[in-house]
Amino acid sequence: MIRLENVSKEYSADSPALIDANAEIEKGEFVFLVGASGSGKSTFIRLLNREEKPTTGKVYVAGKDIVGLSSWKVPFLRRNIGCIFQDYRLLPKRTVAENVAFALEVIGRPRHVIEQQVPAILDLVGLSEKSHRLPDELSGGEQQRVSIARAFVNRPLILLADEPTGNLDPDTAVGIMRLLDRINRTGTTVVMATHDRGIVDTMRRRVIELSDGKIIRDQSGGQYR
Amino acid sequence: MIAKTRFLLAETGQNIWRNLALTLASVLVAAVSLALFGASQLVASAVENATQRWEGGIEFVVFMKADAEQSQLDAIEVLLEGSPEVDEWNFVTKEETFQEFTEFFADDAQLLDTISVETMPPSFRIRPTDPDAGAVEALGSTFEAKPGVRTVVFATEVIREIQNNAEKISLVTLGTGALLIVASAIVILTTLSIAISSRRNEIEIMKLVGASNWFIRIPFMIEGMIQGIVGALLALPLLALARTYVIEDFSKSDNLRLLEGFQVSDGEFLFISLIVIAIGTAVATVGSIVAVSRYLDV
Numbered sequence: 001m002i003r004l005e006n007v008s009k010e011y012s013a014d015s016p017a018l019i020d021a022n023a024e025i026e027k028g029e030f031v032f033l034v035g036a037s038g039s040g041k042s043t044f045i046r047l048l049n050r051e052e053k054p055t056t057g058k059v060y061v062a063g064k065d066i067v068g069l070s071s072w073k074v075p076f077l078r079r080n081i082g083c084i085f086q087d088y089r090l091l092p093k094r095t096v097a098e099n100v101a102f103a104l105e106v107i108g109r110p111r112h113v114i115e116q117q118v119p120a121i122l123d124l125v126g127l128s129e130k131s132h133r134l135p136d137e138l139s140g141g142e143q144q145r146v147s148i149a150r151a152f153v154n155r156p157l158i159l160l161a162d163e164p165t166g167n168l169d170p171d172t173a174v175g176i177m178r179l180l181d182r183i184n185r186t187g188t189t190v191v192m193a194t195h196d197r198g199i200v201d202t203m204r205r206r207v208i209e210l211s212d213g214k215i216i217r218d219q220s221g222g223q224y225r
Numbered sequence: 226m227i228a229k230t231r232f233l234l235a236e237t238g239q240n241i242w243r244n245l246a247l248t249l250a251s252v253l254v255a256a257v258s259l260a261l262f263g264a265s266q267l268v269a270s271a272v273e274n275a276t277q278r279w280e281g282g283i284e285f286v287v288f289m290k291a292d293a294e295q296s297q298l299d300a301i302e303v304l305l306e307g308s309p310e311v312d313e314w315n316f317v318t319k320e321e322t323f324q325e326f327t328e329f330f331a332d333d334a335q336l337l338d339t340i341s342v343e344t345m346p347p348s349f350r351i352r353p354t355d356p357d358a359g360a361v362e363a364l365g366s367t368f369e370a371k372p373g374v375r376t377v378v379f380a381t382e383v384i385r386e387i388q389n390n391a392e393k394i395s396l397v398t399l400g401t402g403a404l405l406i407v408a409s410a411i412v413i414l415t416t417l418s419i420a421i422s423s424r425r426n427e428i429e430i431m432k433l434v435g436a437s438n439w440f441i442r443i444p445f446m447i448e449g450m451i452q453g454i455v456g457a458l459l460a461l462p463l464l465a466l467a468r469t470y471v472i473e474d475f476s477k478s479d480n481l482r483l484l485e486g487f488q489v490s491d492g493e494f495l496f497i498s499l500i501v502i503a504i505g506t507a508v509a510t511v512g513s514i515v516a517v518s519r520y521l522d523v
Contacts, residue, residue, distance in 0.1 A: 049433075072438055079435035091427060102427075106436035108229040154434070 001027040001158065001189045002048060007057030009043050009213075017043040019213040021057070025191065027157070030184045032200050033193040034224055035210035041193035044210065045160050048191065049081045050074050062157060079107055082151030082159045082188075086166035088143045090135040096146050097122065097131040103150045121153045125179060141172035145179065152183055159183060161192040165199065173199060200224040229440070236444040240420050241451070248452060251409070251416045255456020255505060258405030260463035263501045265398035267464065270493045271472050272391040283380065284356060285365040287349040290375045291319070297373030301349060304371075310364050312354040319345040331490050346375055406508055413452050413512035417445050418520045428521070442521055446513040453509020457502045464501065468494060 002025040009018040018040045025031055033041040046052040047059050050066050059066050066077055090099050097118050104114045122128050125145040135143055144164060151159060161180065165173035177199055184190045194200065200207060200223060207222030208215060217225075241248050289298060298316075305314045322345040330336050353361050365377045421428070431441050468489055489497075 075432075075435040075437045077435070078433065081435075083433050089426070089430060089433075091430065102430065103434040105232045106431045106434060106440060108232075108440070150434070 003060040005058040030205040039210040040213040082156040086163040197224040255409040256459035259460035262402030263464045268395040293373035417516035449513030457505025
């Protein structure tokens with residue numbers, strides 16, 4: 001599903017963000033990216049949805065080389081990749097349901113599809129009761145659920161998560177991880193950058209560890225360490 | 226497709242509503258600049274209409290009677306040909322005069338009903354060798370008493386002066402209008418850049434979930450186009466006012482009889498209006514394209 005071949009990324013010449021990274025992630029895998037701040041986790045994720053291009057090397061997603069993808073095709077790549085972030089990135093003036101519907105409206109989905117899929121996905125993330133609330137009326141955990149609903153409503157092949165539990169207390173974080181695990185079980189590949197030792201150690205999934213831009217460990221059923 | 230269109234129009238509407246003050250300013254600048262530009266064209270047309278027969282150094286015109294005989298015309302022609310004081314001349318037939326007249330008063334059907342080719346006076350337009358006013362007057366008056374001649378009309382200093390001043394007015398308004406049109410493009414550009422930056426969170430999410438580049442650009446482009454086109458449409462009533470209250474009043478003034486014919490026909494007005502709309506649209510298109518390619522990094 002995802003393959004990195006000798007990928008390096010330099011923002012400036014003296015401090016490379018990623019050095020000669022090689023990795024292959026199969027369809028349906030759940031992968032944790034761990035490492036200190038600045039170790040290259042976010043760069044790894046940003047390379048996968050073409051927010052960044054590598055300085056050298058190849059990135060394949062769903063069998064396609066995405067480095068050479070022309071810019072008008074990038075949106076079609078991104079329709080297959082859902083993204084969630086530490087800061088949720090919800091639109092503050094739109095309700096929960098409108099935030100989720102937005103992701104479908106802007107890719108031109110017809111209204112009857114939106115009317116059917118939005119309630120279904122809100123039900124999946126457990127927010128049916130709050131679909132008419134605004135984001136700032138929700139708790140952090142609930143906001144993250146809205147952002148997961150928005151990322152997953154289009155049924156992407158891949159879900160990229162950059163520190164999704166970074167702003168949440170441990171109990172709430174567990175709830176979010178249960179949801180991501182559920183989504184992973186539907187066959188969606190999940191790549192999640194995290195600092196949360198407890199989560200990694202409990203879930204025992206594949207762990208890719210980065211340090212100063214290098215992959216120093218790639219272990220299935222790994223721990224945070 | 227319907228869903229897309231509805232969404233894009235709703236987005237555009239929201240953009241304009243959120244940015245209302247700036248959008249209004251942008252529309253007004255476009256309207257005023259286009260109106261000034263249009264007014265300069267109106268004045269230029271009117272001047273041309275009023276002074277058409279005085280172009281190319283023609284200093285006086287000998288109008289014959291409508292029923293002047295061919296022999297009388299021939300006699301004048303011989304005189305002109307033989308005179309060393311006449312540099313050049315040309316003959317304007319009844320038909321040509323009628324043609325000019327109908328073009329000129331195309332919007333005045335009542336007047337046109339009362340005239341025909343037969344009632345039109347043929348004329349000689351004459352360029353003397355010596356353009357000095359005294360010499361012209363002396364030469365012109367020698368034709369006044371000839372058989373078949375109705376009247377001799379001179380291009381006086383006043384006409385020349387009006388011609389020059391009107392040209393200046395037209396140039397100044399054209400220059401100001403052109404500068405303002407550039408300003409208008411910049412205002413549209415700035416309005417759009419502010420609209421874009423006030424929506425950067427939405428734009429970021431649109432990119433993230435895979436909205437196509439055009440889908441992101443189009444609402445801003447429509448917004449820019451609306452500013453230019455609405456500006457142009459507002460400029461048209463301003464132009465109509467300029468035509469009625471300035472130009473037509475000039476031509477009716479008793480003290481300015483020399484300005485007879487200082488007016489703009491409906492056809493010319495329509496043509497200028499279309500140019501104004503075209504320029505408004507073009508300026509808005511350019512402003513929009515520059516704005517989305519500079520500020521919308523898709």
